[in-house]
Amino acid sequence: MTSVEAWLNANGLSLPSQADALEVAIAGALMLLALALGVFAGRALGVRAGQLWKTHVAHHGEGLWERMPAIIRHGVTALAAAIVMSAYPWSPWGGLPIGLTLGSAAAMVAHQILRGLGIPRWASWLVSGILLVALFSRAVGGLDAITATLDGVGVDVGKRRLSLLAITSALLVIVIIVAIVRLTNRIVSHAIARTSTLDATQKLLGQKLATIAIVIAAFLFSIDLLGIDLTAFAVFSGAMGLAVGFGLQKTVGNLIAGIILLMDRSIKPGDVIVVGDSFGWVNKIGVRAVSVITRDGKEHLIPNENLMTQEVENWSFSNRNVRVRIPVRIGYDCDLRLAQELMLKAATESPRVLDSPSPNVWLTGFGVNGVEHEILAWISDPESGVGNVKSDVLNRLWWKFKEARIALPFAQHDIHVKEWPGRPGEAPMPMSGDQPQN
Structure with missing residues (x-):
């Protein structure tokens, strides 16, 4: 061996x-x-x-x-x-x-x-x-x-x-x-998501509710599988209730507000909204907050509860068309009719301005420095921004006014001097146009 x-x-x-x-x-x-x-x-x-x-x-x-x-x-x-x-x-x-x-x-x-x-x-x-x-x-x-x-x-x-x-x-x-x-x-x-009978908001709501149901079912199944006595959670559930009542009140409120927003369909992914100083389009409705992407590329996370309690402007709630107001002032000595035709033409030539509803030009008042006008143009893609539409129309209008020799007024002030102060002991100097007296 x-x-x-x-x-x-x-x-x-x-x-x-x-x-x-x-x-x-x-x-x-x-x-x-x-x-x-x-x-x-x-x-x-x-x-x-x-x-x-x-x-x-x-x-x-x-x-x-x-x-x-x-x-x-x-x-x-x-x-x-x-x-x-x-x-x-x-x-x-x-x-x-x-x-x-x-x-x-x-x-x-x-x-x-x-x-x-x-x-x-x-x-x-x-x-x-x-x-x-x-x-x-x-x-x-x-x-x-x-x-x-x-x-x-x-x-x-x-x-x-x-x-x-x-x-x-x-x-x-x-x-x-x-x-x-x-x-x-x-x-x-x-x-x-592949269901064709639901819209985007209903799909998102269904996904959120399905996730909650799956998590709850898995939690109950794991408790039974591990053999944990449910009576052990009696004290924990009481402490959890106090935590929700004091510390997690905002969290639970945002969760319920998010579900209400999805069911209400007042705010949907892709909508263009204004909340306070935040302007942009809704990227995602989450459990706690709504993601709003601004034109600067910044993503604002606005709590769901704020959208339920504050005033919200939804530019695409029932119709995606948004009217843009572009103020224009021209001089009093200009051809008013020609200037208005050029304003309308500049708005019509802008690629994002809709043909229907058609743009319009309003005379809004006779100002101190010129005749006040307002170009009213409609767009259907507010998520692409509003300021760039104004810039495009005004750029086109500038060159059209240059070609037509229509002047844009600017502030002018006339100063009338009654008399110039003289030297001590001397009479005041006469103004131009005054005749000396013998």
Whole structure:
């Protein structure tokens, strides 16, 4: 007996027999076949499955479709290895290559899916490591020993035992529940977005309500799965009620106001609104605030509650047409009719000014320095700005007035001096035009 055999016998182990070696060889060959099958499936179906997922399930923020070839490759390998493991009562030596292949493939599938759903890297590697150890131990017949060891390390807290096994199981359940919630939310949101019978606001409201329902269902399911007694939440719910009443009142108010805005449809994504000093178009209606993008490219986050309690100008609530007022002043000695025709022509030639309703020119008053006019022009894209329309019309009008020699008035003041002060002891100097007296 060699030293290796003696050490193995001392630890309750033995070298594989000829039958065990043959079993290891057969299992290894089958695992190589499973790996080859996975590579073939990933190349043949991965890209196509990724495109189908992107088209029918995913949205612009989805990350699973890019990982679909890897998911299919490792998934087919894990499925083939699981079939091989279940088809025959393998010995621990025969289960060694099967458990290693099955655990590694399943771990890679979990890692790709969790990372594609935006789960943090540490959580995805944690779940992958647990799957690798569990499946490998299950294949070689050592899972019970690992669970017993993990359960033995812990303390008793009341009627419950807090052990490494309980903590590991809780972390695993939480990560899986979060992944399922994100996947379900993305699938449901994409399905609602593809519905042709709903408008944009109704789709957004449906997505928000579906997200809330999914999160609540997942929370209740995870509590039941972890075996948590609901009576333990009695004190927590009372404290939560006080927190909502004092500290989270604004947060809850903004949440309810956001739901009301979506149901009311008074403000929708794409609307052009004015709230106080903020002017821009609505980019997104969130749970807490509405995102308004201004013409300067700045994004203002306005709390939903402010839109419910303050006065809001919605330029595109029932009609997207907005009238722009452009004041113009001309001199009193100008051809009034010609100037008005040029104003109307300058507004008509501006590319963003609508032909219907047609622009118009009003004479608004006779001012101190000139005749006051106002050009009234209609546009249908207020989100592109109003000041640039005024600038374009006035630029065109400037050159037309130059060609027609129509003057633009400017402020002038005439000063009449009755007499100049003279030197001390001298008579005041006469003004021009005064006749000296003898």
